[in-house]
Amino acid sequence: MTYIAKPKLHHPALTPNGLGFLRRDYEGSVSTLCAGCGHDSISAAIIQAAYELDLPPHRVAKLSGIGCSSKTPDYFLGNSHGFNTVHGRMPSVLTGANLANRELIYLGVSGDGDSASIGLGQFAHAIRRGVNMTYIVENNGVYGLTKGQFSATSDRGSKSKKGVVNHDAAIDMVSLALQLGATFVARSFSGDKAQLVPLIKAAIRHPGPAFIDTLSPCVQFNNHAGSTKSYDYVREHNEAVNRLDVIADRKPIEVDYEPGTTISVTQHDGSVLSLHKLADHYDATDRIAAMAYLAERQAAGEIVTGLLYLNPDPGDLHGALGTTERPLNSLSDADLVPGQAALDRINAGLR
Ligand SMILES: Cc1ncc(C[n+]2csc(CCOP(=O)(O)OP(=O)(O)O)c2C)c(N)n1
Ligand code: SF4
Ligand SMILES: [Mg+2]
Numbered sequence: 001m002t003y004i005a006k007p008k009l010h011h012p013a014l015t016p017n018g019l020g021f022l023r024r025d026y027e028g029s030v031s032t033l034c035a036g037c038g039h040d041s042i043s044a045a046i047i048q049a050a051y052e053l054d055l056p057p058h059r060v061a062k063l064s065g066i067g068c069s070s071k072t073p074d075y076f077l078g079n080s081h082g083f084n085t086v087h088g089r090m091p092s093v094l095t096g097a098n099l100a101n102r103e104l105i106y107l108g109v110s111g112d113g114d115s116a117s118i119g120l121g122q123f124a125h126a127i128r129r130g131v132n133m134t135y136i137v138e139n140n141g142v143y144g145l146t147k148g149q150f151s152a153t154s155d156r157g158s159k160s161k162k163g164v165v166n167h168d169a170a171i172d173m174v175s176l177a178l179q180l181g182a183t184f185v186a187r188s189f190s191g192d193k194a195q196l197v198p199l200i201k202a203a204i205r206h207p208g209p210a211f212i213d214t215l216s217p218c219v220q221f222n223n224h225a226g227s228t229k230s231y232d233y234v235r236e237h238n239e240a241v242n243r244l245d246v247i248a249d250r251k252p253i254e255v256d257y258e259p260g261t262t263i264s265v266t267q268h269d270g271s272v273l274s275l276h277k278l279a280d281h282y283d284a285t286d287r288i289a290a291m292a293y294l295a296e297r298q299a300a301g302e303i304v305t306g307l308l309y310l311n312p313d314p315g316d317l318h319g320a321l322g323t324t325e326r327p328l329n330s331l332s333d334a335d336l337v338p339g340q341a342a343l344d345r346i347n348a349g350l351r
Contacts, residue, residue: 005029005030005078006024006027006029006030008024010022010024017051017052017054018054019054019056021051021054021057022051023047023048023051025051025057025079026047026050026051026055026057026076026077026078026079027047027075027076027078028043028073028074028075028076028077028078029074029075029078030075031043031072031075032071033068033071033072033075034218034219034220035219036219037068037144037216037217037218037219037220038138038140038190038191038214038215038216038217038218038219038231039068039069039072039138039140039190039216040072040075041190041191041193041196041216042072042136042138042190042196042214042216043072043075043076044076044193045190045193045196045197045200046076046077046107046109046136046200047076047077048193048197049197049198049200049201049204050076050077050204052197052201053201053204053205053248055105055204057077057078057079057080058079058080058081059080059103059104059105060077060080060081060104060105060107061080061081061082061083061094061097061104061105061106061107062076062077062080062081062082062083062107062108062109063082063083063084063085063090063093063094063097063106063107063108063109064083064084064085064090064108064109064110064114065084065085065086065087065088065089065090065110065111065114065115065119066084066085066086066087066088066114066145067087067110067111067113067114067143067144067145068111068144068145068218069109069110069111069114069137069138069140069144069216070084070087070090070109070110070111070114071084071145072109072138073107073109077107081104083097087113087114087118087119088114088115088117088118088119088120088122089119089122090108090109090110090114090115090119090122091108091115091119091122091123091125091126091131091135092122092125092126094106094108094126094131094133095125095126095129095131095317098131098132098133098317098318099317099318099321099323099328100327100328100329101327101328101329102132102318102323102325102327103327105134105204106131106132106133106134107133107134107136107204108126108133108134108135108136109136109138110123110135110136110137110138111137111138111139111140111143111144111151112137112138112139112140112141112142112151112152112153112173113142113143113151113152114137115137115173116137116151116152116153116171116173117143117151117152120152120171123135123173123176124176124180126209127177127180127181127182127209127211128180128181129209129317129320130181130183130208130209130314130315130316130317130319130320131209131316131317132207132208132209132316132317132318133209133210134200134203134204134206134210134212135182135209135210135211135212136200136203136212136214137173137211137212137213137214138190138214138216139153139173139213139214139215139216139229140215140216140217140218140222140229141153141154141155141158141170141218141222141227141228141229142154142160142218142221142222142229144218144220144221144222147221148160148161148218148220148221148222150166150168152168152170152171153170153171153172153173153229154166154168154170154228154229155170155228155229156168156169156170158226158227158228158229159224159225159226159227160221160222161221161222161224163226172294172298173211173213174186174187174211174213174294174304174308175291175294175295177211177213178287178290178291178294178308178309179291181209182208182209182210182211182309183206183208183209183210183309183310183311183314184202184203184206184208184209184210184211184307184309184310184311184314185210185211185290185307185308185309185310186199186202186203186210186211186212186213186305186306186307186308187212187213187214187215187303187304187305187306187308188212188213188214188215188305188306189214189215189216189234189235189238189305190214190215190216190217191217191231191234191235192238192240192305194243195240195243195244195305195306196212196214198243198244198245198246199212199244199306199307200212201246202244202246202271202273202307205246205248205267205269205271206267206310206314207267207268207269207314207316208311208314208315208316209314209316215229215234215303215305217229217230217231217234234303237301237302237303238302238303238305239279239297239302239303239304239305240278240279240304240305240306241277241278241279241282241284241293241304241305241306241307241308242275242276242277242278242279242282242284242306242307243275243276243278243306244273244274244275244276244306244307245273245274245276246271246272246273246274247271247272247273247274248271262274262275262276262277263275263277263284265284265285265310265312266312267312267313268312268313268314273307273310273312275307278306279293284306284307284308284309284310285309285310285311285312286309287309287311290308290309293308294308
């Protein structure tokens with residue numbers, strides 16, 4: 001049950017990270033999700049990424065909406081800040097929190113119902129405004145929590161557990177994120193930890209709107225023949241375009257420069273993303289080409305995964321608005337009340 005905390009005991013031989021924390025220190029309470037749910041694997045990947053990045057837990061804010069996926073922040077980063085919003089409203093609450101305090105690392109976790117159905121407008125505007133965040137959609141193509149209705153990412157022609165055919169067109173969140181201006185766009189699979197953990201690490205290091213669509217099978221309502229979000233279907237149709245390594249700026253940079261197979265991209269914060277190309281000619285820095293490639297492979301029935309687009313030098317909402325660097329709660333009256341002379345100048349400028 002969610003209120004049962006995990007025991008604090010741990011094996012003495014476990015290795016602490018650079019901050020002296022163990023992997024256990026990044027866990028949360030005991031998961032109540034169904035055994036085998038993809039969402040639990042994503043929580044494990046987030047825990048691993050935070051541990052490997054030496055993230056100070058008190059600097060992370062995790063936000064979600066409503067759904068099985070949105071319950072998961074309870075199961076990871078138990079020592080971080082958290083906010084469970086109304087269904088589909090996570091992006092605007094995250095935007096507000098980010099504007100009030102840019103010093104935290106923002107992690108939005110949502111479902112395909114939460115972000116592509118009721119929260120589609122919220123998702124779109126947070127991405128297009130360039131909020132600096134890591135936004136993970138745990139995409140199972142179904143409303144898991146409310147027992148298996150089609151969601152807006154269910155593919156046309158796919159079948160529900162009871163054999164009902166979905167006649168509506170699917171929303172592809174990756175294509176949408178690319179179109180809306182996300183500066184880091186990836187897709188992965190909950191069953192591919194080797195791909196997912198580095199993607200989450202890279203997204204957290206990315207200083208702009210980073211989006212990861214993670215296929216995450218719902219074993220209870222969407223893991224049957226006829227589903228396009230089942231473990232078997234995703235494994236059979238997965239087409240990875242690259243593999244990623246993340247090299248933090250303070251560690252020695254060792255990347256494989258073998259011609260044609262690896263590109264290394266230095267981000268604004270100094271971290272280096274080393275991208276091992278798998279698909280011939282795939283260039284993750286070309287947004288238009290990425291959109292065309294996605295559409296082409298989708299028509300061929302493939303699910304393209306990997307880092308699909310990266311702008312290594314993105315802007316963000318604070319840069320666009322010219323906001324103060326200090327958290328709003330640390331501003332004093334003297335900072336907030338500029339005085340009569342300054343007001344007179346502003347008024348004069350508006351005449
Ligand atoms: C305003 C509002 N409308 C509807 C619901 C009912 N509801 C709860 S979760 C959910 C869908 C969840 O689907 P998804 O986001 O895909 O999460 P999953 O459970 O599949 O991980 C719905 C429709 C609600 N809680 N609030
Ligand atoms: S109903 Fe589906 S999404 Fe929800 S916990 Fe169970 S397997 Fe996971
Ligand atoms: Mg869902």
